[in-house]
Amino acid sequence: MRTETTLGPGTRIKRWLLLLAVCLVLVAGLAGLKFLQIQQAMAYAASFPERSAAVTAVTAEAGSWTQVYRTIGEVRATRAVQLRNEVEGRITTIGFAGGDQVAAGQVLLHLDSREEVAQLDATRAQLQLANLHLERIRNLRADKMASPEDFDRAAADQAVLQANAAALSARIDKKQLGAPFAATTSLHTLEVGQYLPANTLIAGLTGNSDELWLDFDLPQDMAGIALGTQVTLFGPALANATLVAQVIAAEPAINPDSRSRGYRALLQDAGAALAPGAVVEVAVPTGVLQDVIRLPATAVRRNNFGAFVYVLNKAEAGAVAPYRAERRPVNVVRAEGEQVLITTGLAVGELVAALGAFKLQEGLLVNVVERVAIADALETGTP
Numbered sequence: 001m002r003t004e005t006t007l008g009p010g011t012r013i014k015r016w017l018l019l020l021a022v023c024l025v026l027v028a029g030l031a032g033l034k035f036l037q038i039q040q041a042m043a044y045a046a047s048f049p050e051r052s053a054a055v056t057a058v059t060a061e062a063g064s065w066t067q068v069y070r071t072i073g074e075v076r077a078t079r080a081v082q083l084r085n086e087v088e089g090r091i092t093t094i095g096f097a098g099g100d101q102v103a104a105g106q107v108l109l110h111l112d113s114r115e116e117v118a119q120l121d122a123t124r125a126q127l128q129l130a131n132l133h134l135e136r137i138r139n140l141r142a143d144k145m146a147s148p149e150d151f152d153r154a155a156a157d158q159a160v161l162q163a164n165a166a167a168l169s170a171r172i173d174k175k176q177l178g179a180p181f182a183a184t185t186s187l188h189t190l191e192v193g194q195y196l197p198a199n200t201l202i203a204g205l206t207g208n209s210d211e212l213w214l215d216f217d218l219p220q221d222m223a224g225i226a227l228g229t230q231v232t233l234f235g236p237a238l239a240n241a242t243l244v245a246q247v248i249a250a251e252p253a254i255n256p257d258s259r260s261r262g263y264r265a266l267l268q269d270a271g272a273a274l275a276p277g278a279v280v281e282v283a284v285p286t287g288v289l290q291d292v293i294r295l296p297a298t299a300v301r302r303n304n305f306g307a308f309v310y311v312l313n314k315a316e317a318g319a320v321a322p323y324r325a326e327r328r329p330v331n332v333v334r335a336e337g338e339q340v341l342i343t344t345g346l347a348v349g350e351l352v353a354a355l356g357a358f359k360l361q362e363g364l365l366v367n368v369v370e371r372v373a374i375a376d377a378l379e380t381g382t383p
Helices: 009-046 114-142 148-174 374-380
Strands: 052-059 062-077 080-084 089-094 107-111 176-178 183-185 201-207 212-219 230-234 243-250 260-267 279-296 301-303 306-314 323-329 331-336 339-344 351-353 365-372
Touching: 107 201, 114 148, 148 176, 212 230, 212 279, 306 365, 323 365, 351 365
Parallel strands: 052 365
Antiparallel strands: 052 351, 062 212, 062 279, 080 201, 089 107, 107 176, 183 201, 212 260, 230 243, 230 279, 243 260, 279 339, 301 306, 306 323, 306 351, 331 339
């Protein structure tokens, strides 16, 4: 015969409490073991020195910056002209070769003027006869043997012939073209015997002078530079050289199409560095910005939020390096080659990481291996 034993409610509760107590003891033991492991790991990590980086550094210094606007300018000769014939004719003489240097007044071209010369000779002969006739009428009138109408007619005939002679002389002069000033001629393809219609280009003349003009435009919001301002020329046309020109004139009004104003600068002693027609880059000073801080380009880092630098502050006592890096956002107004200009974000006298700044992060200990002045850093290329 089979007998079943039934546990009471009190017995079941005790069993569950006992199981719970065993689990708690097990969890506590495991937690204690893990805590000891973490403590040992922390103690082991603490036995190593804090990580640090080595950089060069510069001290922030205040200064001024001349704001410059860069544009394109065209070099022009101070004296230049395109020589054209006013009347048609056939070439009888060419007095220059392409590229020649000619003197002021030198005859460059003769057109056939034989017909006009013959007409002028005939007119002068008629004029001589008219002069004699007028003189006779004048004498007769003094003796009251000629009427006023005869005298007026003789005087008019003389005046007409004088005018005809003057017109023929002017036409003959127009068939002889001379250089209006000392210049260098352009290349040409003219030949003796060639017929030239009126207004044919004979040659371009460029004045022989060491002075050149530089024409350039500025936007209307910058078109307020004063006469006498010095501008700098540079670009491929000058190789590695730079030249300085002085602004001498400005257009009186803004161009309504481009909304810009034209300026002209005088370039003296250009020598052979530039030729008329050359295009150069022009740096125009538009103002001076005060209280800017100039830093080497390697000191400034950038991300999606803008530019920043690492300021080196004194580390706490007992640190393994003398400085600790602080990331500082800055406002960069211009970057020029190996330098940048900053208006906000730094105070004068603060120490800034330069070469090696890319290795830093917020709070990192820093050793300064070299501390240089900003001017030296920019000059030597070791910011």
